[in-house]
Amino acid sequence: MKVYFDHNATTPLHPEVKKEMAEAMDMFGNPSSMHAWGREARANVEDARSRVAGFIGAQNDEIVFVGSGSEANNTVLSLFVCASSQCIPGTKMRSTIITTKIEHPCVLETSECLAHRGARVKYLDVDQYGKIDLDQLESMLGDDVGLVSVMMANNEIGTFQDIETISKMARSCGALMHTDAVQAVGKVPVDVNRLGVDFLTISGHKIYGPKGVGALYVKKGTPYCPFIRGGHQERGRRAGTENTLGILGLGKAVEMRALEMEAEEERLASLKAFLKKGIEERIDDIHFNGHPTDSLAGTLNVSFPGAEGEAILLYLDLEGIAVSTGSACASGSLDPSHVLLATGVDAERAHGSIRISLGRSSTMQEAEYLLDVLPRTIQRIRNMSTAYIKGGAHAASR
Amino acid sequence: MLQAGEWAYSETLKEHFMSPKNIMQGESTDEFDGVGMEGNLQCGDQMMVVIKVDKQSEVITDCQWKTYGCASAIASTSILSEMVKGMTLDQAFHISPKDVAKELGGLPENKIHCSVLGDKALRAAINNYFVRNGMEDRVKQEQAKIVCQCMNITDHDIEEAVLEGARTYFELQEHTKLGTVCGQCKDEAESLLEKFKHIHFGA
Ligand SMILES: Cc1ncc(COP(=O)(O)O)c(C=O)c1O
Numbered sequence: 175m176k177v178y179f180d181h182n183a184t185t186p187l188h189p190e191v192k193k194e195m196a197e198a199m200d201m202f203g204n205p206s207s208m209h210a211w212g213r214e215a216r217a218n219v220e221d222a223r224s225r226v227a228g229f230i231g232a233q234n235d236e237i238v239f240v241g242s243g244s245e246a247n248n249t250v251l252s253l254f255v256c257a258s259s260q261c262i263p264g265t266k267m268r269s270t271i272i273t274t275k276i277e278h279p280c281v282l283e284t285s286e287c288l289a290h291r292g293a294r295v296k297y298l299d300v301d302q303y304g305k306i307d308l309d310q311l312e313s314m315l316g317d318d319v320g321l322v323s324v325m326m327a328n329n330e331i332g333t334f335q336d337i338e339t340i341s342k343m344a345r346s347c348g349a350l351m352h353t354d355a356v357q358a359v360g361k362v363p364v365d366v367n368r369l370g371v372d373f374l375t376i377s378g379h380k381i382y383g384p385k386g387v388g389a390l391y392v393k394k395g396t397p398y399c400p401f402i403r404g405g406h407q408e409r410g411r412r413a414g415t416e417n418t419l420g421i422l423g424l425g426k427a428v429e430m431r432a433l434e435m436e437a438e439e440e441r442l443a444s445l446k447a448f449l450k451k452g453i454e455e456r457i458d459d460i461h462f463n464g465h466p467t468d469s470l471a472g473t474l475n476v477s478f479p480g481a482e483g484e485a486i487l488l489y490l491d492l493e494g495i496a497v498s499t500g501s502a503c504a505s506g507s508l509d510p511s512h513v514l515l516a517t518g519v520d521a522e523r524a525h526g527s528i529r530i531s532l533g534r535s536s537t538m539q540e541a542e543y544l545l546d547v548l549p550r551t552i553q554r555i556r557n558m559s560t561a562y563i564k565g566g567a568h569a570a571s572r
Numbered sequence: 573m574l575q576a577g578e579w580a581y582s583e584t585l586k587e588h589f590m591s592p593k594n595i596m597q598g599e600s601t602d603e604f605d606g607v608g609m610e611g612n613l614q615c616g617d618q619m620m621v622v623i624k625v626d627k628q629s630e631v632i633t634d635c636q637w638k639t640y641g642c643a644s645a646i647a648s649t650s651i652l653s654e655m656v657k658g659m660t661l662d663q664a665f666h667i668s669p670k671d672v673a674k675e676l677g678g679l680p681e682n683k684i685h686c687s688v689l690g691d692k693a694l695r696a697a698i699n700n701y702f703v704r705n706g707m708e709d710r711v712k713q714e715q716a717k718i719v720c721q722c723m724n725i726t727d728h729d730i731e732e733a734v735l736e737g738a739r740t741y742f743e744l745q746e747h748t749k750l751g752t753v754c755g756q757c758k759d760e761a762e763s764l765l766e767k768f769k770h771i772h773f774g775a
C-alpha cells in the first residue's frame with residue numbers, strides 16, 4: 175500500500191487543475207503581447223487573478239503573482255528595508271520588524287539578512303502549543319516598528335495564530351501587517367478584510383495547484399517596491415514574463431478549494447482524531463505537539479522519545495508510507511526543529527518527532543494501515559535504541 | 573520521466589539499516605567484557621558498543637550494540653559490529669570513521685558525523701575492558717587538546733567540524749566560533765584543518 179501523508183510539504187495536482195492545465199498546454203503567448211496569442215494568455219492570467227482575489231476577499235489589482243510562497247515572503251520583508259532607506263518616497267523610516275520564532279525559514283533567514291542590513295528584528299516567543307503571547311507583542315510594539323509578520327498556521331505543528339487581533343494591534347501603532355498564510359489558505363476561510371492585513375502570502379503547491387507559483391496580496395495604497403525588478407509585468411510589481419500555465423493552475427486550484435474545503439476539513443479532522451486515538455492506544459510514551467484544538471485539521475505532529483525521526487521516516491518509507499520529520503538530520507543538519515524547540519520541547523523529543531499531514535486523498539484505510547505499521551516500527555527502533563538500557567535516559571519508564 | 577531514485581545511501585547501508593546485525597537484546601550489559609558509550613540523546617545520536625574478548629588471544633569474539641540515531645548511525649554501528657569480530661583489540665582500536673564509511677560503500681558527506689560515534693564507542697569499550705582487567709596502563713586516552721583558548725575549542729571540535737562539512741578556515745569559524753576573539757590560534761587551527769581534511773577526505 176502506498177500512503178502519502180506529507181501534504182504540508184506539497185500536494186498532488188487536483189484532477190480538475192490537471193485537466194485545465196493540460197488543455198492549456200499549448201497556450202504559449204506572452205501576456206504582454208497585443209496580438210491574439212498574447213490576448214489569450216492575458217485573458218487567462220486575469221481570470222486566475224480574479225479567482226484568487228475572490229477567494230480571499232481582495233480586489234483583482236491587489237493580487238501580485240510571484241514565483242513561490244518563499245518569494246512572496248522575501249518580497250514583503252525586503253520591501254521593508256527599502257522603505258527604511260527611503261527608496262519609497264513618503265515612507266517614514268521605521269527600523270524594527272517583529273516576527274515569531276516559528277516562521278518558515280524563508281521568513282527567518284530573510285529576517286536575519288535584514289538584520290545585517292540595518293533592520294532591527296524582534297522574535298516573538300510561543301507557548302507550549304505554539305501560540306504567540308499577545309502581551310509580549312504589545313510590549314514590543316512602538317513607533318519604531320514598521321512591520322509585523324506572523325504566520326497564520328504553522329507548517330510543522332499546525333497551530334493557528336489570531337491574525338485578526340494581531341493585525342489590529344500592529345496597525346494601531348502604525349506598523350504594516352503581513353501574514354504567511356501558505357498553510358492556511360484553502361484549508362480555512364481567509365478574508366483579507368476581516369483579517370485586516372496589508373500583505374498575505376499564498377503558495378500554489380500546498381493547495382493542489384502547481385509548484386513554482388504563488389500570490390501576494392498587497393492592500394491598495396500600501397507602500398511597495400518590487401523584489402524582482404526590470405519589467406512592467408504585474409503592474410510593475412514583479413518583473414519577469416508570467417508563468418502563465420502555473421498562474422492558470424493556481425486560479426483553478428483556489429476555485430476547487432472553494433468548493434471542497436469545508437467538507438474536506440471536517441473529514442480530515444475526524445481522520446486525525448482517529449489517528450491520534452490509535453497512536454495513543456497502541457504506542458506508549460508519546461507526546462503530541464502543537465495546539466490540541468486550534469490547529470490545522472490535517473496536521474498531526476507526534477514525538478516518540480527513544481526513536482530518532484529520520485530512522486522512523488525511512489522505515490515507514492520502506493513500507494510505502496510518506497511522512498516528514500521535524501528533526502532536520504534528514505536534510506543534512508543536526509539541528510532539531512526550531513519550531514518544536516520554540517514550544518519548549520526538549521532536543522531529544524524534537525529529534526524523535528514526525529509530522530503526519532493529511533489531505534484530500536487521505537482515507538480511513540490509509541490511516542488504519544499507518545496504525546498497523548507505526549507501532550511495530552517504533553517498537554523496532556526503540557529495541558535498538560540506547561535510550562532504554564540500564565541507567566539510560568528512559569530506563570525507568572519501561 | 574524518471575521513477576523515484578534510490579535513497580541517498582548505498583545498497584550496503586540500506587541493507588544494514590533494513591536488517592541490522594548484532595543488536596544487543598534486552599537492557600543489561602552484564603554478560604559482556606567491555607562496554608563503551610558515546611554521544612547523547614539531546615544531540616540526536618548515541619551509540620553503545622559491547623564486546624566479548626578471548627582473554628588469551630585478545631581477539632574480539634562478539635560485538636553487539638545499541639544506537640539511537642538516523643539511518644547512517646544505525647547502519648554504521650551494525651557494520652562496525654561485523655567488522656570487529658575476529659579482530660584483536662589492537663586492530664580494532666585503530667578502526668577509523670573512514671574505514672567504516674568505506675565498508676558501507678560510502679556515506680553522504682553530511683552524514684559522516686553519524687558514523688564517528690561508532691568507532692569512538694568501540695574504543696571506549698576496549699578501554700573499559702583494559703580497566704576491568706587491571707590493565708589501566710594500556711588505556712589510550714583520546715585526550716582533547718585545546719587549540720583556541722578564548723573559545724575553548726579543541727582539536728576534537730575541529731575534527732568534528734571537518735566531518736560536518738567545514739573545508740575552509742572561515743567555515744571552521746562558522747562551525748566552532750574558533751578564532752573569533754584574539755585570533756592567535758589561526759595558524760594551528762589551519763594546519764589541523766588541513767590534517768583532518770586529509771585524514772577523512774584525502775584532500
Ligand atoms: C508556512 C510556509 N511558508 C512558506 C512556504 C514556502 O512556499 P513555497 O514552497 O511556495 O516557496 C512553505 C512551504 O514549505 C510553508 O509551509
Ligand code: FES
Pocket residue numbers: 719720721722723750751752753754755756757758
Ligand atoms: S585563541 Fe582562538 S580566538 Fe583567541
